[in-house]
Amino acid sequence: MSTLKFTEDHEWLRVEGGVATVGITDYAQNALGDIVFVQLPEVDAHFAAGDEAAVIESVKAAGELKMPLAGTVVEVNTALADAPATVNEDPLGAGWFIRIRLDDPAAVSGLLEQAAYDKLTA
Template identity: 85%
Template sequence: MSIVKFTEDHEWLRVDGDIVTVGITDYAQNALGDIVFVQLPDVDTHFDAGDEAAVIESVKAAGELKMPLAGTVVEVNPVLTEAPATVNEDPLGTGWFIRIRLDDPAALDGLLDQAAYDKLTT
């Protein structure tokens, strides 16, 4: 069973063993509107927490996916290059952005669980 955590910047993280899948929440994609472009990082790129890991452009605004925790990109979602609206259609599923290997898995303890994130967004 995977564990899902959230950030105050509206990213979600699904933890599966030592790999973490990262995307934006339904709340974030709703705020952005129709997403028309996503620029993903290269595999093997290392980011520190808070670094801009991906660029997101929508009909309303430009934004970014901030790296929630320090780690190295092990996979990117190739679907988003050709079909960025996948993020709007399924933000917590097929609309994921990157998969990372965390520098420090214990850092996940500092993130929000579902109940805390729900409080933040209501």
């Protein structure tokens, strides 16, 4: 079973087993505007929670995907190189950025549930 969690920095995680798919929320993509470039990390790169894991450039601003939890990148969404607007079109689906093997899967419990994230962005 997958679980969707959120961070206060507007990232989402869908956790399945010890692997999390990570992207930015609809709120974040809307705030950034039309995304024109995404720079993803290398597979096997390890990040601590809070580290910048990817660069996002839009017509309005530059931003970053912060690593929500510590882990190692096991897959990147290479389709974003040619179609970065996918993040705008489907931020919680095809617009995912990376998949990470979590150092501590139990740390997911410290992230926000949907209702708490909705309150944050209301």
